[in-house]
Amino acid sequence: MKYLNEYRDLETTRNYLKRIEETVTQPWNIMEVCGGQTHGLIKNGIIDLLPEKVRMIHGPGCPVCVTPLQLIDKALALMEQGVIVCSFGDMIRVPGSKKSLLEAKAEGGDLRVLYSPLEAVKIAKENPDREVVFFAVGFETTAPANALSVLHAKKEGVTNYSILVSHVLVPPAMEAILDDEFCNIDAFLGAGNVCAIMGTSEYEELTKKHNIPVVVTGFEPLDLVQGIFMAVSQLEAGKAKVENQYSRIVKDEGNIAAKEVISKVFEVADRDWRGIGTIPNSGYVLREDFAKFDAEKKFGVGDINTEEHASCIAGAILKGIKKPHECSEFGKRCTPSNPLGAPMVSSEGACAAYYNFSETH
Amino acid sequence: MSESKLERSTINLGHGSGGTMTRELLDEVIFKTFNNPYLNTKHDGAILEINSKIAVSTDSFVVNPIFFKGANIGELAVHGTVNDVAMCGAIPQYLSLAFIVEEGLSMDDFIKIVRSIKLAANDSGVQVITGDTKVVERGKGDKIFINTTGIGKVHPKANISMDRVKVGDKIIVSGPIAQHGMAIMTQREGLEFESDIISDSTNLNYLVKDLLDGFGEQIHLLRDPTRGGVSGVLTEIAMDTNKEVHIYEKDIPLEKQVAAACEILGLDPLYVANEGLFIAIVDPEIEQHVVTLLRKSDKGRQARCIGEVSSKESPKVVLHSLIGGKRIVSPLIGEQLPRIC
Known part of the structure; x- marks a missing residue:
């Protein structure tokens, strides 16, 4: 498959992983905003290949x-x-x-x-x-x-x-995450598909205001490791700007x-x-x-209002404050066949992705 | 009633009444098509003489659409059951055939399906020896459902069972995966998706017989990964043996078009159904010989070893991704759901 196989190449991916390893000197928390990216990271086993100092945090970009x-x-x-x-x-x-x-x-x-x-x-x-x-x-x-x-x-x-x-x-959600008092995000991988529609200019202000790097990133393994490399490079160099890893798809104007x-x-x-x-x-x-x-x-269904399941910590998961396995219900009362909250349902949801694919988490 | 007159009509409740119309349908379509001594007795059942260990398997077929690229529900009903008998290490010989038809199905389609069944049965070396036809009111079925039961003699050299799966055993697939499921998916209403993907529906009994003739007890387990796909079979093996199963993405045969369709529709080919594919768990000594033998046949042309049973005690399937990462292949819960973006 043209434009896919090139981005699943073992050698090039390894090369970027090596460059990340060589560049990183201190721990960084990088949030991939989009659920498709979470899916890609876990489906390809990328998280376990990253150096320990690079911690991926799964963002709120799962529509479900x-x-x-x-x-x-x-x-x-x-x-x-x-x-x-x-x-x-x-x-x-x-x-x-x-x-x-x-x-x-x-x-x-x-x-x-x-x-x-x-x-x-x-x-x-x-x-x-x-x-x-x-x-x-x-x-x-x-x-x-x-x-x-x-x-x-x-x-x-x-x-x-x-x-x-x-x-x-997406941008208002990123803003809300950064405004949270428990926020520990150092950089974002921006959602490449969203930027393909909306362009990259929306992130300029966010980057300036919060002094945080945003790397617009694609979904294939090579996209992801390259995006992570670009984010780590910015962080290590003390920079905070909008960069576009997914330039084969994303134009600045969208x-x-x-x-x-x-x-x-x-x-x-x-x-x-x-x-x-x-x-x-x-x-x-x-x-x-x-x-x-x-x-x-x-x-006339506008007035229907419903409360969430009390023990679901979806909010903390979606903001990256907690990891799925840190939830007391994870894998116990809450599984993909009996989900208490939405992140356990979609394969893009952080909880389901962890439950289904991840070996070590 | 002449067949041409039948062909222009549709199936109605009368054809399942047990009266004259049923008789006509049976005489003109069923008995004429299958024409063998078992059916020609026109009895409710068949009497068989089998002096051997036998394998029996039954399956119902409810696929929608009933005609699809590469096969139709009739052929599928033969191949599915023939293959299930073959997976027991047996040589399928006899088939029962029961229809549940929704009134309104065109007689032409019914006859097409019956003729496909006959051809598929001939290709598989099985005889249809007993059957049944019921007709339900419109809206109470979905055009046509078929149940078949297969009977076969167990191959004298076969010893197939889950407890024979051992550490170090190799996992061999007989061909490219996910063909059938994607052929169906891309033809379902509402997808507006054109492709040339053809169902892999076929009988595997002769290929299995060749394997058993050649390698006998060194073939430890045979499974056809129909619903639930390759992941369904492998997760079952991992869970039943409590041994971690390792597979390698780079080795899994997958046609370009199927891979592309899966990408577009957001589906994982490991979970997609197959109807002309089997997985053999074999002694590591014979891995290469099995692959070579399978590749001699058109149906096994792309056979490959995709992994092995490891010594680690853990009921998991681990996939080694193209880029060298690892992930768990978990069992499918319900139907595979396409992703939004």
Whole structure:
């Protein structure tokens, strides 16, 4: 596979690991922001290959993990109302307060697992007598396609389609992590996929304000070790700037067309993050012009509120304050087959990644 | 009723009533296609004479879509059960065949499936000796479900069981992994994903017979990694023997297209189903000979040793990644869920 195999090369990866080893002189905590990066680090066994002084902290960038419990309960309420609920695959096993979407399906709910929200618009057109809702979860990465589905539905006069929005943004979350009194992060690996859409300029201010290096990094083993090397080099040299390891994909200005689609449909608003709480200006809601595509308003499920499982420490995990195995429920009451909280559900979630893949942690 | 008239019709509840319509369907489609002395008695069961240790295996097939690149549900129903009997170290000979058909299935599709079953049975050297056809109301099934039970004579040199797996044993796969599951995934509704990935559905009984003829008791365990994929079989071995199993990513055969589809859909090929693949756990002495023998056959052309059973007492499967890291391959919990990003 071109553009993949090159980034899984044993020799080049080893070379970067050696350079990290040679460069590092003191302990550093580096947070990889995106769940895809956590997955890549653990799936390829990279963490165990790093020098002890380089400690990777797994960030909040798993969309499944940070989607608030009440959003799942809202999706469940829609299923109970007979709505066809369409979702990305990894949302369906996340437990709501009583059950998961998958369990609701087994009880007779109509759930469709899709790879693209445009497919949901097609389902709506094919089922004019049914209501169809797409569970629009994710970061800046999934926002363009979700926004596009709304534009398509509007253009084609599809009135039985709407979206349940749970969109969150990466930079405000990084800001919230840095503002936490227990924060011990020395550098970030920025999420390469998010920057492919949004560009890198958003991080300039954050870097200056907090004097912290941000290295926009990809997902393949070589990307990750190179990104870590760049972060360690900055830290050791006492520098703090935005660097782009993932330049084969990420342009400074991002994807302008995608950004236009997003801003046409969505506007920035305060958002709840599972385990973290409300972060100001940290997500998207539908603009007033598109209110009739807002499933919360259309079906009156906006008021559903739910409490988290008391013993889940997802917040501390997502902020990097605690490691998954430091949770007293980890691997005991909380396992991927019976998750108490979201980080144990998605393979990108820090807890599930530790449970499934990691040998020594 | 002539077959051409049948072909234009659809299956309805009458075809499962036990009355004249059932009789016509059986006479025109089933008995005509399979035409053997066991079925021709038109009895409820078959009488067999077997003077040997026998292996029996049963399986139900509910795949959606029922026609896919490389095979259809009918062939799958033969291969799946034939292979399960072969994995016991036996030579499959007889097959039972039971259909649950949802009313509304086109007769044309039903006949296509029955003919595929006949061809697959011929290729596998098995005879369909008894069967059943039920029809359920629309919405109570999903086009067609098939159950088959296979019977075979155990190979005189075979001694296959989990307790024969020993420290140092080599793990050999007969070909590239994840073909079937990805062929199905890429053809499911809603994915809008075009590829030329073809299911690997095939019978493995002759390949297994060659192995047992050649190496007998030195073949310790045989498994076909269908649902749950290669990881399912290996984690079971690690758990049942309490020995750590080590595999090497660089050695695992994987077709480019399948690897690419897995990347795009966010799936791990180790967890994806196979239908024409087996894993042999063999004495380390014969590793190379087994690989050489398998590669002589078209079905084993890409056979490879992918790892070994280690001496470490631990019920885990450890994968050595391409870049030299290690990770645990854990058992699959439910269906594999594609990731969001």
